[in-house]
Amino acid sequence: MNSVVQTRKEEIIKTAxxxxxxxxxxxxxxxxxxxxxxxxxxxxxNHITSKQxxxxxxxxxxxxxxxxxxxxxxxxxxxxxxxxxxxxxLHVEITVKNTYGMACLNNDWMHLEEQLEHYLQLRKTxxxxxxxxxxxxxxxxxxxxxxxxxxxxxxxxxxxxLYLWIPKKEAVNANDLAxxxxxxxxxxxxx
Amino acid sequence: MNSVVQTRKEEIIKTAxxxxxxxxxxxxxxxxxxxxxxxxxxxxxNHITSKQxxxxxxxxxxxxxxxxxxxxxxxxxxxxxxxxxxxxxLHVEITVKNTYGMACLNNDWMHLEEQLEHYLQLRKTxxxxxxxxxxxxxxxxxxxxxxxxxxxxxxxxxxxxLYLWIPKKEAVNANDLAxxxxxxxxxxxxx
DNA sequence: TAATCAAACTAACAACCGTTAGTCTGCTTC
DNA sequence: GAAGCAGACTAACGGTTGTTAGTTTGATTA
Numbered sequence: 414m415n416s417v418v419q420t421r422k423e424e425i426i427k428t429a430x431x432x433x434x435x436x437x438x439x440x441x442x443x444x445x446x447x448x449x450x451x452x453x454x455x456x457x458x459n460h461i462t463s464k465q466x467x468x469x470x471x472x473x474x475x476x477x478x479x480x481x482x483x484x485x486x487x488x489x490x491x492x493x494x495x496x497x498x499x500x501x502x503l504h505v506e507i508t509v510k511n512t513y514g515m516a517c518l519n520n521d522w523m524h525l526e527e528q529l530e531h532y533l534q535l536r537k538t539x540x541x542x543x544x545x546x547x548x549x550x551x552x553x554x555x556x557x558x559x560x561x562x563x564x565x566x567x568x569x570x571x572x573x574x575l576y577l578w579i580p581k582k583e584a585v586n587a588n589d590l591a592x593x594x595x596x597x598x599x600x601x602x603x604x
Numbered sequence: 605m606n607s608v609v610q611t612r613k614e615e616i617i618k619t620a621x622x623x624x625x626x627x628x629x630x631x632x633x634x635x636x637x638x639x640x641x642x643x644x645x646x647x648x649x650n651h652i653t654s655k656q657x658x659x660x661x662x663x664x665x666x667x668x669x670x671x672x673x674x675x676x677x678x679x680x681x682x683x684x685x686x687x688x689x690x691x692x693x694l695h696v697e698i699t700v701k702n703t704y705g706m707a708c709l710n711n712d713w714m715h716l717e718e719q720l721e722h723y724l725q726l727r728k729t730x731x732x733x734x735x736x737x738x739x740x741x742x743x744x745x746x747x748x749x750x751x752x753x754x755x756x757x758x759x760x761x762x763x764x765x766l767y768l769w770i771p772k773k774e775a776v777n778a779n780d781l782a783x784x785x786x787x788x789x790x791x792x793x794x795x
Numbered sequence: 796t797a798a799t800c801a802a803a804c805t806a807a808c809a810a811c812c813g814t815t816a817g818t819c820t821g822c823t824t825c
Numbered sequence: 826g827a828a829g830c831a832g833a834c835t836a837a838c839g840g841t842t843g844t845t846a847g848t849t850t851g852a853t854t855a
Binding site: 437440494524557567568571596 | 626627628629685711738746748750751754757762764781785790792794
Binding site: 633634635645646649654655 | 841842843844845846
């Protein structure tokens with residue numbers, strides 16, 4: 414019952430995230446989830462209070478983790494390009510660690526109820542911090558002078574899609590992937 | 605009843621795509637769709653045969669359009685980088701023209717039933733063609749010698765996410781966006 | 796004017812949804 | 826051995842789901 418051994422509730426949430434990734438929150442029934450756990454639907458409610466509660470547990474903790482790490486990166490005195498590399502590494506690391514949760518974060522956030530506003534606020538702040546870093550890089554002449562929003566969108570789209578791609582590679586080395594990805598995103602692909 | 609005036613069925617499909625974008629296929633009920641059309645759910649069935657039929661109409665036509673255009677690009681005798689620019693322009697053009705459909709293609713393909721296999725085959729072929737172009741560019745020394753799959757993934761992730769971003773910009777000029785995006789994706793962002 | 800037809804309607808269906816209430820089982824702790 | 830408790834169970838609820846059947850309406854055509 415400590416942090417090493419996973420509680421029954423944590424098992425349910427993890428299994429739910431896996432199912433949500435495959436079919437989406439709405440298409441997964443409590444009976445589907447129960448079957449995947451090898452129990453009956455009603456038994457789930459000894460551990461969780463509602464389906465919505467599961468979604469909240471998956472998404473909010475991830476969104477808050479991104480926010481915490483972004484604040485660390487923001488507060489550092491690194492150059493803009495180095496900050497971007499840390500953001501790339503952050504996304505790779507979290508996605509490797511929790512692929513199913515990241516799929517859920519990306520695809521099912523709109524099904525949050527009480528927590529929807531909170532999530533949207535975190536996302537908005539995260540994206541603004543991202544843009545701020547890019548713009549500071551443009552000013553310091555590290556980054557080419559293009560639309561900062563397009564640059565942010567382009568990089569973030571790739572990072573947000575990592576959950577689709579990482580599970581296809583066997584034994585991903587997070588450091589290697591983050592490095593290659595940083596190179597492609599920052600230097601482009603031409604010679 | 606010709607190609608200029610949109611049939612009732614086409615109106616339904618277009619409205620459905622809009623709703624599917626916002627909540628996903630599974631979360632949209634036939635009663636939701638009917639209400640958005642200003643009619644009752646049962647009346648929908650004078651025009652379509654099933655909910656699944658709507659999904660099929662949205663996704664398959666788009667997937668086939670991408671396949672057709674990819675074949676044209678593939679058959680051209682352009683250099684690899686120029687082919688990539690055409691692919692970027694293709695995604696921008698189709699997404700501007702049919703944002704809701706693209707959202708649906710990206711998020712709801714797994715809810716296809718009879719057509720799922722067909723869709724997956726088209727997608728697989730499209731991605732392989734994409735990789736082939738990148739690899740030919742590496743051989744011809746136009747593109748840096750990195751993992752072709754990572755390059756493809758990185759570019760395609762951005763292109764597939766366009767539906768999220770385009771509606772936020774008022775009056776998108778497809779040509780301008782495609783050009784800026786090509787520049788960022790190919791040349792990178794650093795100076 | 797009569798006939799046709801697209802497109803709406805009401806009513807209902809069986810199946811499935813998330814969730815609750817109450818109960819039983821078997822292990823751990825006093 | 827009694828008590829407590831985590832974790833499973835059965836049974837059932839009120840509501841929602843996609844869909845069908847049969848009917849009405851109002852405009853167009855013969």
